[in-house]
Amino acid sequence: MADNDIILKVCDVSKAYKMGATRIEVLKGVNMAVVRGQFIAATGASGSGKSTLLHILGALDTPDSGHVEFEGNNLAAAGNARLNHYRNKSVGFVFQFYHLLDELNVVENTMLPAMTGTSVFGWLAVRRSIRKRAVELLDRLGLASRLAHRPWQLSGGERQRVAIARALINKPSLLLADEPTGNLDSETGNGILTVFDELNRAGQTIIMVTHDNRIAKRAKKTVQLSDGRIV
């Protein structure tokens, strides 16, 4: 495995939270490397630290010690502007509870990362092409008839597919999914995993967190977390 194939490298990452007077060590010196094009499932019991690890990988949280390298760049050394750029362009996030904005319709929610990353005039220049891509993505995900709907008018599975479309709009190198089927019935969850399979076959690197081993089996590689360590 060549070094330039490694998209993400986790080096001795530790993280602890304080709950009152108690200090809870969630991650204890985690090391891992993610190769471009991999579909990794991080599994573990509740409280094993898998979601915390995913948040640190997506720069939504910071490690207490250790660091994460994305395409050779240390995220811990990056300033706020670079971290914002990383979250906007390099990573796509799919959350368990979708996290769509109720004030925006399906297309607007999908376009939101593209809007976030451009100025007003820049947006006016790329608006049409971004909208076209958003509609194409939503079409691919079976939501062509739902473009003008608001999140609360959609089913759980549909909302999660909107979240996936939003995560992919900026063509990120890495897709991070936190229990993407955790809030869905098995049939709908299966549909979401099929989408992930297709994306991965097209070359998308995916890291998915799940507590369900059956779902983890859909990934090409599984990483087991237990008591804050990869086992």
Place this chain on the structure above:
Amino acid sequence: MYKFILPLRFLLKRRITYLAVVAVALCVFVALVVMTVLSGLTAQFKQKAHNFAGDCIVSGKSLLGFDGYESFIDILRQQPYVRSVTPVIRTSALAKAHTPVGETNEVPREIIGLDPNTFFNVTGLATSLSWHSRDPENAFVVQYDPQLPGCMSGIGILVDRDEQGEYHLPRQTPLVSFEVTVLPLTARGSPAKAATDLVNTKTFWLSDTVNSGLARVDWSTIYLPFDQAQVLCGMNLQPRRTTALHIRFGEGVETEAGCGHVAKLWSNYLSQQASPSDLMRQVRVQSWRLYQREMIAAVETEQRMMSVIIALLGVITVFIVFVVFYMIVSHKSKDIGILKSLGASAVDVTTMFLNFGLLVGALGSALGAIAGWQFLVHINDLEALMLRWFHFQLWNRRLYAINEIPNSIYGEVLLAIVASAILASVLGALAPSIRGARKPPMQSLTVNRL
């Protein structure tokens, strides 16, 4: 782009924001109505005071007046910036009114001695005369007997105002006379008739009324011919004296600059006198504002106090908007987390909420301004309805010399109110926005409220 789209959506979709809009609108409405009416009343009052006094007043420091005024009038009339100048005598007197239905006791009155040929060119009172508005130079001519010595009275001495603030006078001059008693004083301030009667008394027949619009003046002043007033006050003795010269400047002459020229002119005039009297040395030149500062200051103080109250209202607005925004931003904690997880910076999130504040402020201001404008347009009709239905009047016209409640909106007042309201809204949004934007993304995503 979302920084503009989302605020608009928040505004349309969140009912709580309507509260902020209504709070801003109400404050703008109240501020606009109060400031417009108050500014209008002050401006009206100042206009009346200006109308009554002319532009510039050259006056002595006491009732004794000053001498040498006649030559100075000639000098003033040669100045290109002076349109007209008139001598005026002001003093206090006792006056007893005789009417067809009886006579009143003697009451203290203000006396103004004036020359109708020049006085009405300096002041704007000619149109306020009841029977001589077309020939003000004959204002002292008594209609029913031109041989009688005439006088004018403040209109409030003769009749009371009705509920609409109107005075109703008969078509013909009523048979009213005033017995005026004045204590004449020498140039040194001692009684001029110490060895005889002490006072001068003369009866004048009503020839007209003056409606200056200044309640205190209209209810207490009797106007006499200048030469008659001079005799009554003992100012006709050589050297003749007057208490003041009132000056009207030409078009385009700035009042303060004109007064400066007159002051310089008086100073030169004084220096040319071989032995100017003490009274001449005490003469001062003042603009109409300064001359009537006691009257104007009271009104301006009221306006300032109201401005302070309005400013406090502004502080309350900021607080209300702050509370509303705090609630909105608190409820938007998760949205902030979502936006930040998608790459939005803290500055972007703050800007978005400031745009929201701007939008609320602009919308609230627009609604408040429109409502205020409509209210002001109909304020006199509304007051008339209140009077008809509930016998309530904002200002009792029998007591206050106001005809209509002023309702002309001043552009600068409107602009200041709207700008303050928008600024207040933005400030109200600032603190909670910064607080929300500074939260780490995960903290915002996992906590529902700030």
